[in-house]
Amino acid sequence: MPQPSAQRRGRPPRISREEIVETARRIVDAEGVGRLTMRRLATEIGSTPMALYHHVRDKDELLVLLLDDYAARMLRRPDLPPDPRERVVAVAGTIHAMLAGVPWIVEVLTADDLLSEAALWFTEQIVDGLVACGLTPDDAVRGYRTIWYYTAGEIMVRAASTRRRERDDRPTYRERVFGGIDPAELPRLSALADRWAPLTAEDTYLDGLRALVDGLVARAGTA
Amino acid sequence: MPQPSAQRRGRPPRISREEIVETARRIVDAEGVGRLTMRRLATEIGSTPMALYHHVRDKDELLVLLLDDYAARMLRRPDLPPDPRERVVAVAGTIHAMLAGVPWIVEVLTADDLLSEAALWFTEQIVDGLVACGLTPDDAVRGYRTIWYYTAGEIMVRAASTRRRERDDRPTYRERVFGGIDPAELPRLSALADRWAPLTAEDTYLDGLRALVDGLVARAGTA
DNA sequence: ACCTGAACACCGTTCAAGT
């Protein structure tokens, strides 16, 4: 119920930032970020593109708002195991599980390697866990970044290949390339040609993560 | 010198696939993939957008052609150290060094986790190196994928943050977020707030890669 | 203060026609 304040003067707003973000979220959930356009959003909201620019600076700002909105309603802090190494794995695994369903978020937030204020807790846990495993604070930050690269890469690469598979009927680049392999020159790949597709379909994120964390911790003693 | 063949009939072509790819490469090298549009390419070539569609199916196909072109002129096989673990590190490091300068390639090729025929040699070396370290062939493929996720993630995240830094003058998301940290709740991050920017600027790809490979090899004995 | 319409400067791609 819009309640015209005695203080504020001028025309009462017909649309709000909240309504914009909410509608944007609905579009993105239903059809992906690719379908979110200022024009589409405006019609959906029953307004004009330009009205939006009165509430958000530009599309980029809208995406950041959307990000915060997702973070606020998506982030659930996992139970933390006592062992610090397992804690790092659990936290990174949770981040991965949360983001895998909404890969567009990774694209928006890659630039800054952390999600939003609500997500800093996750970063804190990983850095703290790595320190508890014996890394210096500086190395723990480096380790956190390494884990993030791996996590973001996994999500983006998988999202991209799913996207391709969905819309493309021509044989994939991969199939074309694997077809022409010379076993003399590339013996391993030629022996593995049949296994490649099923192996690629596997979800090996956690295995890779464990290997990475093991390696980071093992190197702490070395340096 | 166009030499009208006696066999081929009809209007002689005025533009060729080669010329299209070559011009596209010039644009991308000079201004980035973001600036490569069919219209722009057509004017650059002195033709119309539609003439291009006679030589390439669509923009996606053009990007793949461009990819092959880059692969052919960029790939240099590194010297391989005898130790298999070092071999994996050397090959992945070479891939990373080659791609870091042209991050758009990663975006195009993420979908298929290998570049082109010319790049299969690199995949072969990594898989073979991991097998020589004691991994089963299947695990070596999984390990290769893990390395690729990490490598692609590193390049894409770094590219995205560079992009932001270039065009944005408002304080970054990160700065805003770090400003409001509560030391009681996030002690590590608050202690590291000043170190975050310089640590993030560091190139730690190789350190992370070594940790990852160590971890992959160490787990081979476990399973 | 808030919203609108028209316009600018773009996209990728299709279609029908020209040589």
Add this chain to the structure above:
DNA sequence: ACCTGAACACCGTTCAAGT
């Protein structure tokens, strides 16, 4: 066979005007 012009169905954003 190859190329062109005009058009379709879009983009994000700015500007000047309206209420």
